[in-house]
Amino acid sequence: TGFAFGGLIQYTLIGSQEQSENAFQEMNLLFQKLDAEFSANSDTSVLSQINATAAASPVLISKTMFDLLAFSQEMALKSNLAFNPVIGPLVKLWNIGFETARVPAPEEITSVLNLLQMKGFILDSAAGTVAFEKQGMALDLGSIVKGYAAKEALRICKEHQLQGALISVNGNVAVYGSRSNGESWNIGIVDPRSNGNGVVGSITLKDSTIATSGDYERFFEQDGIRYHHLLDSSTGYPANSEWMSVSIFSDDGTLADALSTTIFVLGKEKGLDFLEKYEDIDFLLIDQDQKMWASPNIRERFQVRNDSYQWGMK
Ligand code: ADP
Ligand code: MG
Numbered sequence: 001t002g003f004a005f006g007g008l009i010q011y012t013l014i015g016s017q018e019q020s021e022n023a024f025q026e027m028n029l030l031f032q033k034l035d036a037e038f039s040a041n042s043d044t045s046v047l048s049q050i051n052a053t054a055a056a057s058p059v060l061i062s063k064t065m066f067d068l069l070a071f072s073q074e075m076a077l078k079s080n081l082a083f084n085p086v087i088g089p090l091v092k093l094w095n096i097g098f099e100t101a102r103v104p105a106p107e108e109i110t111s112v113l114n115l116l117q118m119k120g121f122i123l124d125s126a127a128g129t130v131a132f133e134k135q136g137m138a139l140d141l142g143s144i145v146k147g148y149a150a151k152e153a154l155r156i157c158k159e160h161q162l163q164g165a166l167i168s169v170n171g172n173v174a175v176y177g178s179r180s181n182g183e184s185w186n187i188g189i190v191d192p193r194s195n196g197n198g199v200v201g202s203i204t205l206k207d208s209t210i211a212t213s214g215d216y217e218r219f220f221e222q223d224g225i226r227y228h229h230l231l232d233s234s235t236g237y238p239a240n241s242e243w244m245s246v247s248i249f250s251d252d253g254t255l256a257d258a259l260s261t262t263i264f265v266l267g268k269e270k271g272l273d274f275l276e277k278y279e280d281i282d283f284l285l286i287d288q289d290q291k292m293w294a295s296p297n298i299r300e301r302f303q304v305r306n307d308s309y310q311w312g313m314k
Helices: 015-039 046-053 063-078 087-096 106-113 145-159 253-266 268-275 296-301
Strands: 002-004 007-014 121-123 127-132 165-167 172-177 187-192 199-205 208-216 219-222 225-228 243-250 280-287 292-293
Touching: 002 015, 002 268, 007 015, 015 063, 015 165, 015 172, 046 063, 046 253, 063 121, 063 253, 087 106, 106 225, 145 165, 145 172, 145 208, 145 253, 172 187, 172 253, 187 208, 187 243, 199 296, 225 292, 243 253, 243 268, 253 268, 253 280, 268 280, 292 296
Parallel strands: none
Antiparallel strands: 002 007, 007 165, 121 127, 165 172, 172 208, 187 199, 208 243, 219 225, 243 280, 280 292
């Protein structure tokens, strides 16, 4: 086990002692490096330095950072800002997941909404820089960095020619090859109303990453209302989504992670429509009525292990 991105990393690596130890070292180092670069919660991260200075003048960034920002901007535009990488000021205002979380006053919310627009987020590919149009704008890549890490973990497994691996990056999972007995990995999908203890069901997988976004991961309750950490940048409030849990399966962990957040925020009708653009993406979505919606591949193979959950589709 290890610690990065504000949570636990669990590694199960199958191979020779040397192979698995080398792969572990490489992943662990990489995750520390990514955390130091991309954290929105550490004042010393590269991301925080960008946030502090990009309104004053363009900031030169690494190729990895540039590529992730370009990908994020594209996803933001495609999803009509359901996915929003410059949601930083709103995330900080709510602070969900931290002790200081609170419901902001309506005027506080209004005052940050104009900082969340894509046109103020300027990427210059020739110069390799990022700039903000307005003081107070801030990036938050919390919705993709763990997926990116999971994707990199798969690459490292391949490079080290492991027999198999299961890596959980704080809930974003990567599976590779097979278990020690030669069988595929069995992945459980968390029951969103079980405090993380139960599962809805499971599926066997090879060479994939799985990203889940849910209203149960980080939230607080006030006056009987659940305020969760997936925010809608058009209203400034937690997304009023029909989904409780959105799991996306893809060998591209970054895409899976971005889509899990996007589909949650888009809600049911728009979310299902949006997924039609992605032919190669598998998904399992659970709505507030405990009904499940899945891509054909998952619908056929997902083993339901909890009577409270039923298929919402044929
Ligand atoms: P988790 O981090 O719990 O696995 P996600 O991958 O869905 O879940 O990322 C949620 C995080 O992304 C939030 O904690 C916040 O930092 C950021 N975020 C919240 N709302 C959005 C949004 N609409 N678009 C992009 N990022 C968001
Ligand atoms: Mg995500």
